[in-house]
Amino acid sequence: MSPQDGIPRDGEWVPPAQYFPPTPPKPTVYTSPARAMRVRRRTRAVYVGGGLAALLLAVSAGIALAPRAEKPATLFVPKDPIPLAPVASATQESATDAPAGPGTRNTPHSTVRPHGAATTRPVTDPVASGSPAASSAPSAAPSVPAPLLVVGATIGLALAGDPGVRVRSDDFRARILALNARSPARERAESRFVVRAGAADARCVSFESDSYRGRFLRHRDYELYLDTSESSALFAADTTFCPVEAAGGTVVLRSHNYPDRYLTRRDSLLSLTSVATSFTVQSPL
Template structure:
């Protein structure tokens, strides 16, 4: 805005500045250097009051001090405005966004759990642990089918005598007995010339024949649940198998002799008959053939008779 005539004079915020006299020494001073914030200073051109003198008077020092004070106030306001963050002239990297635009950090624990929230994927460690801990039955094709418990079936009863449990039966330990082959009445198991055989022996036979056919029942030398047959007229000698034949040998204390001289009674088909099974050859039995006694898979039942 330009001044019109002599009635208007420039006015700065803070006080009036009267025009200077061209003849005054102050008019020769260089113009004031622009201060910080001068660009923001608003210059108002108002008409001077009628009673304001246009010439220098005694109020010039007061006006000058007021103007200087106004400049200092404006300079301080401009410096504060320029210096605070976000003010005029503040670089963008120093400006902070308003608090309302920053998203509020919501704790994970405060969010309500949704019933349809997706389950987080398991880690590789959890997958490996799950595979190793899964039982083998879970990998079967029919996972929903229940597996039937294994039922133990009883083995079918076999006709062979090997399935029957050995027991002493009619051969109690400590007794003396004679063994008569089933189906051969009047014949007895005996030893003669240290060989086991079957001969006809009755109450009218000689005392030697009757003694050879009498045996003392002892607990098994290799298994006390079985029996060993000791000669009554040759104490210390037992019936044993050797080379699949039956012999009467003296006991030598060896484990082989004890096993050869041990027989396990097995109940025969007839209630009063027994089968004599070898201890160390469980599938072999005493069998009579042509008057000779040997080990065979085909057993000969014996009926226990009183000693003659």
């Protein structure tokens, strides 16, 4: 073959022609529309799941790396005790109850109370009030116990003016509920209390349940419960109540460690507030 024209000359060797078989065509795979839709849905779910995972990782990393502000310290703000409403003295009550003289006009000094309602009014005694007698005695000294609250006696506490409503424990919660001699034996037993010398002050009293010995009336969070006895100063103070004699032979019970709070009826519950509820000491049912 001449390099000039690329035409082979006579006698020159010519390489044989090479045969390359044709490439077979790729088989056509038929995909139904339903399968294609499933594939697309799976692909979309994978993409969406991956995106959500990446977003959650980014948010978690941002929260972990964000600077945390220091929480300010909580300050204790003391509150003033709730003041007691003034109560008319015995001389004022006697002067009001005295018959009117010539030329004077009687003024009603009491309101009609519905039948069954409790006698509830603020009460002050010489020790807890700011009278001259209080200045010569300690502020936490108790009043003279009511004669009917005898240590060792088993009693029932009824609302003044309604002996059919008594203090009793219900699921170890002090409540004021209707009770009489025909009530179930368990309910009558839960209304009986044994008067004990005050756990924090022997001049006051504590009330032990007659049906659940070892459990005493105790205030917690200004609510009354029947709690198991504990050997702690707090329990002794919470279970001690100082009786204060009220009008008509009734008695109110003042908290030993909160001398400005008294046992009070609130619906069917027994609480500790600055307004006292009067009770009468009854024989146990």
